[in-house]
Structure formats: structure tokens, C-alpha cells
Amino acid sequence: MTAFNDEPATGEALRRALGLNRRRFLSTCTAAAAAAIAAPVLGASPAFAQDRGRGHDHGHDHGGDVLVPANKRGIILYTVRDATGRDPLATDLPSGFREVFKQLSRFGYRQVEFAGYGQHANAPGGASLESVQGAKLLRSWLDEYGLRAQGNHGFIPPSWPLTTADLDTFKKHLEIANILGMAHMGTGGDPTGSAYRANWDVAADKWNALGQIARREGLKLYTHNHDAAYGFLLDGGPLDAQGNPTRSSGIRKLEYFLKITDPKVVWLEMDIFWAHVAQYKFHTYTAHDGSTREKVFDPAGLVVRNNKRYPLFHAKDGVVNATNGMGYDMVPFGTGVIDYTTFFSRVGDRNYHNPMVEQDNAPSATDAGQSLTHAKIGYDNLAALRKRRH
Numbered sequence: 001m002t003a004f005n006d007e008p009a010t011g012e013a014l015r016r017a018l019g020l021n022r023r024r025f026l027s028t029c030t031a032a033a034a035a036a037i038a039a040p041v042l043g044a045s046p047a048f049a050q051d052r053g054r055g056h057d058h059g060h061d062h063g064g065d066v067l068v069p070a071n072k073r074g075i076i077l078y079t080v081r082d083a084t085g086r087d088p089l090a091t092d093l094p095s096g097f098r099e100v101f102k103q104l105s106r107f108g109y110r111q112v113e114f115a116g117y118g119q120h121a122n123a124p125g126g127a128s129l130e131s132v133q134g135a136k137l138l139r140s141w142l143d144e145y146g147l148r149a150q151g152n153h154g155f156i157p158p159s160w161p162l163t164t165a166d167l168d169t170f171k172k173h174l175e176i177a178n179i180l181g182m183a184h185m186g187t188g189g190d191p192t193g194s195a196y197r198a199n200w201d202v203a204a205d206k207w208n209a210l211g212q213i214a215r216r217e218g219l220k221l222y223t224h225n226h227d228a229a230y231g232f233l234l235d236g237g238p239l240d241a242q243g244n245p246t247r248s249s250g251i252r253k254l255e256y257f258l259k260i261t262d263p264k265v266v267w268l269e270m271d272i273f274w275a276h277v278a279q280y281k282f283h284t285y286t287a288h289d290g291s292t293r294e295k296v297f298d299p300a301g302l303v304v305r306n307n308k309r310y311p312l313f314h315a316k317d318g319v320v321n322a323t324n325g326m327g328y329d330m331v332p333f334g335t336g337v338i339d340y341t342t343f344f345s346r347v348g349d350r351n352y353h354n355p356m357v358e359q360d361n362a363p364s365a366t367d368a369g370q371s372l373t374h375a376k377i378g379y380d381n382l383a384a385l386r387k388r389r390h
Helices: 011-018 022-038 045-050 077-085 096-107 132-144 164-180 197-216 253-260 272-281 299-305 340-347 370-383
Strands: 074-076 111-114 148-152 184-187 220-224 236-239 245-247 266-271 284-286 292-294 312-315 317-321 327-331 354-357
Touching: 074 077, 074 354, 074 370, 077 096, 077 111, 077 370, 096 132, 096 370, 111 354, 132 148, 132 164, 148 164, 148 354, 164 184, 164 197, 184 266, 197 220, 197 253, 197 266, 245 284, 266 272, 266 299, 272 299, 272 312, 272 317, 272 327, 299 340, 354 370
Parallel strands: 074 111, 111 148, 148 184, 184 220, 220 266, 266 312, 312 354
Antiparallel strands: 236 245, 284 292, 317 327
């Protein structure tokens, strides 16, 4: 993927960035398919139990060329949600949090990001570990297998101003996060689904307040993006029938959010896949004067300008698809066309950022082991990233 500054660009530049000419489209799809076929495949539980693989490249930095240090290689558990959710009495595959932690550790992962605290009722600890006692049990398993909890896509109060019940629940989740040893706590959604500046102003007030509460508990509160959050803010021009602005200054929603939130209490996790989808989808806007302007999004450039605001990434890959409206189809990390070597090289601060491998579609209805297979592929490809030598 060609890197771009978030400045006016030509349509030809966008086409080059997205690889949508016929030759590039065919070559990238062929290469990605070949990589996926060549990737290691893990079968039933004996293969999982025996696999140590390349995952145990524990910190051999190969002369400083490694882009993601061993202790920063993580995965969000949403990727393997079918494994944590399956019945251990009905399978020989890893199931429930404890066995999944054990397997992820064998692959080489050293960090996990939670996506809630639920598992199958027959797994050790029961169906829900969303409690102080549940957190203590989870922490014991994390420690047992050398893993660190780095974040959670959990509870953000829907109310504003906060209700007493929401505040109490939020504080309970902060307590759970601290028991688990997290440095960060967050959510999988955007601060608001609105395109209007006034609504982002309200969201910023709410997140500044929540961030202050989290900071007092020693945690960094973060929000996670999908593509829409990097679309253009509607902040001027003629008003519609409801009194809302219909045109844009060219600033993106989360860029505006970054400017109006307190950098000491509000943090972000960039989902790099969805940021590239935003690059594909949101490259023109209608300016206040009614003209159409082009401005190609540069995900790495935004991180560079706000580096300490992005302690977490979702490392998710894709292959080009010019027909699905997004520009990409998700594939296991390292088997797609998103240029993670360039991305991680540009953003730097490799001992600060925490990349979490993610693949939304890793679970399979026909292959019970697929999500853990793809987790292994993702780890190996994350560990293999090296700086380019000039």
C-alpha cells in the first residue's frame, strides 16, 4: 500500500494507493491466495498441543531489525471467540479462557486484549468472569502462561450525564481492569455515530470526564475506530431541514476528536484495516463553498502526528476487493496487501505501541480449529516483520 499524506491528491494517486488497476488487482489477489495456501495449518488438538513453531522467537531482535518486539505481540480475543465459547466437554480442541491462553502462549503471544469476559458455562470459572473474583481467576491464568492483559473492549456508559448505575458499572470495570493488570481500558465502538460537529463536542465532554475517572484509577481510556470515524465531519455550509450542516471543512471526525479531547486522559486504538477502508471510501468531500475536493487519508501519518495518543493498534489484514464497497476483504494477518512493514516503520516507537492481531471472520462454521490456526499464522507474520534494509 503506497503511503500518502492527508492532503489534496489526484484520482490517479488514489487508484495507485488502492491497487485498483487490473494488473495490480490480479497480482495482489494471486499473491495473497498463494500466501494463504502456504501458511501453516493446524489440525486437531494434538497439533495444537505439540505446536511450538516460530512463535517462540522470544525477543531475538536480529540486530534491531524487528518491527514488533516479542513482548509487544498481542491478539484480541475476539479473533478466537469461538474457542473461548466452545464446550470443553464436547471437543478436544482448546476451549475456555484458560486453555486458549495456554495455546496462545505456545504460539508466542505475550499480550491479549479482551472482548468481554464471557466463555462457555462448562469451562473453568463458569460462563461469566465479569466480577472481581472472575478477574482474579483470569489473572492467575494469564500469569501462569506468561501473558499480559493490555486492554478490553468493554463497558462505556451509554448515559450522559452519567447515571449512578452507569457510573458504578464503569467503576467496577476499572477495578476488573486493574486486577487483570491492564494499562488501558476501552471500547470497540466510536465515541458517536454522528457526522455533526455538535455531537462530537458532546462526545468529547463525555470522554474527557470518563478519562479523568479512569486516570484516577491508573488506566488509560481508549476508543477504537471503524471506517466511519475517519469520514469527514459535517461542520458548515447550508443547513438541512433539521438544521444540521451539510458540508465539510475537510477535517475527519476522529481528527477533530483528537483536537478537542484532553491528551492526558483520552487515548485511541487504531484499527489499521478499517483505517485503510476509510482511505478507500472517504477521499472526496463537499467543501463549505460547494466545491468537491479530494483528500486521501494517510493512517500512518495521523499516528505520527499524534503518536502518544495511539498506544494500541489492531493489526488486521486485507486483500483488494473493488466490488464490496470497502476496498478490501479480511484475511489472516500477513497474507494480505496492507503494507505493515511501512506502517510500523513510519510510526516508530516500537516499544510503546501494542499491536493486537485481529481477524473478525477467523471463526468458521465448518473448521472448528480455524480461528486458532489463523491466530498462529498472524503471530508468525507479526513476528517476521523486519525493517527494510537500504
